[in-house]
Amino acid sequence: MVELTEWEREKFKRQIQLPGFGEETQRKLKGASALVTRVGGLGGPTAFWLAAAGVGKLVIAHGGTLTPSNLNRQIIMRGDGVGKPRAPQAEETLRRFNPDMELVAYGEDAKPHNVAELVEQVDLVCDCSPDFNERLLLNAECWRQGKPMVEAGMNGMEAHLTTILPPDTPCLQCTVPEAPKWWDPLGFGVLGAVPGTLGAMTALEAVKVLTGFGETLAGTLLVFDGEDMSLSKFALTRRPDCPICS
């Protein structure tokens, strides 16, 4: 297992002192890697908190350019970055915050031609895409490579989070057999603090899966309702005819 430097011991001492965390968990995190697909309102805070926690390597993937309507939630972008590509802005924010972390930025979303390469180079995937087809693509690839996927999504004031652990849990396609026809990737209402809250929880879940610290949401769906601030948990089951995991 990798060693911590004196600088890292000082930097992370407040989480190393957590009961059950300790230096060994921090070393596991330093030796671990994660992919965050899309670094907008949800994936941006996820990536930021993973960088803050001290994950050793972070890969981000996000295509397109920043628009004015992104700025109510995409907090690792720049206020003066409208019209410019998103990935370099996210990369700069993350690199400035944690220059010790290995960071790889892709200026495109996860697609059939790059998904294997994206997943191959990490221990875990955080799926933060607004596109069901991209999510199902990542799910299939994670299952093929046997990599855990923290699955996070939101709509309006509602947020969902679960962890998919091949081959032990149901996969995403068990609950979403196909991309719902009514879903519009650019049409959902969003108050930035909702994906921000979910992003922090997604990073927390990823830290747990990567290190074995605490209990994870493997096979359990957590639903956060921002309207009444309630949290509910539901047990997920495998679909007997799922083409991915059954």
Place this chain on the structure above:
Amino acid sequence: MVKVKLFANLREAANGQRVVECVVDSPVSTTELLGKLVDAYGEKARQSLFDKEGGVWQSIVIMRNGEMVRDRDAQVIGPGDEIAILLPVAGG
């Protein structure tokens, strides 16, 4: 009586209500329960729950007392149950 917790578009269809009650005197299937919601909340609820052929959208998740119900036709929902109807989300 069955308590039904609504999320996402379905909550919107039910005029913002988070939890509604449905009269259920004897066991019903999830399809039958969703039909009662359409009767109560109309076209918007129907579009959220059923496709154009009248089948329940495959990606709708029905939870009965915290456990997933996969069989749409099994009459497993009875008086006193707590149901949650979840629509998949992908916003980021």
